[in-house]
Amino acid sequence: MIFIRYENWKSYLKFFPLTSILLIANVVMFIVLSVNGGSTNSMTLLKFGALVNHELFAADWWRYITSMFLHAGFSHLLFNSFALIVFAPPMERLLGSVRYGVLYLGGGILGNILAVAWYNSVGATTISVGASGAIYAIYGAFLYVALFQRTMMDETSRKTLYTLLVFGIIFSFAMTGINWMAHLGGLLGGFFIYGLLIRLWKPRSFKQ
Template sequence: MIFLRYENWKGYIKYYPITTILLAANVIMFIVLVFNGGSENPYTLIKFGALANIPPLNEEVWRLFASMFLHSGFSHLFFNCFALLVFAPPLERLLGWWKYAFLYVASGFIGNLITQGYYNNLSSAAFSVGASGAIYGVYGAFLYIAIFQRNKMDEASRKVMYTILGFGIIFSLGVANINLVAHFGGLIAGFFIYGLLIRLFKQKHR
């Protein structure tokens, strides 16, 4: 079962350095938000990089990256960090640190880019933050593995992956204020980016 974590904290940092850095970045930025007006304050979120459909903010490219490290409220941070902590490490070991980092950031960027395009067509003001697009990119990569590289994922892990995606889709559709566009954008991006990476670069067996 690849999604069970047995490492102590030293082993975790050693084997999954990029995931550790991403977790630290999310927590640090959350603390910054808390001490600068609050993590649920829209003005604070926009100041530090939230996506927004308000000109000229909707033309600032840096927000497509910055917003994936911001979270609105502790529960938002907790659930995203938990998903990253538990489910991302096997992908980092499989791809290697830089390809994994590229997939994570690129998936989040594409999810946010699609979100920005959607928001720009809304008649009311809207903003978005969170790592969900990038995390769904990780899920997208595992979905590719579950379908096309079955030898790299045991049956129990495959069932867990399908269950996570099923609940994620239901949650995204059924809960208000969830950025459904970023979720599906990141998922599709991660699926195709992973497929591209394994074709462009010879995979190392770990």
């Protein structure tokens, strides 16, 4: 079962350096938001890089990246941090930190691009933050492994992944205030980015 974590904190930092950096960055930015007006304050979120599809911010391309490191409320941070801590490490070990970073950022950016396009198409304005799109990109990469590299993933991990995706999709659509298109876009982005990466470079095997 690749999704069970056995490492102590020292081993975790050693084996999963980029995941650790991403976690720390999310926590640091949450603290910054909290002491500058609050993490659920729209003006504070906009000030520190939230993604918004209003024409006044159309030139702020960097928001597609910075928004991935902001979270609206502690529960938002907690859920995404848990997902990173538990589910992301095997993918970092498989791809290596650099390619894993390409997957994480690329999938998150694509999810944000598709989310903005969706809200523009329906004439709605949104302020979006969170690492969920990038996390779903990791799930998308695992889905590719589960479907096309079946020998690399044990059956228990495959069933866990499918269950996670089913509940994740239901949650994305059932809950209000969820940027479901960022989730879906990240999932699709991660699936195809991983497929491209393994054609350019042969991945390692999973470390349990």
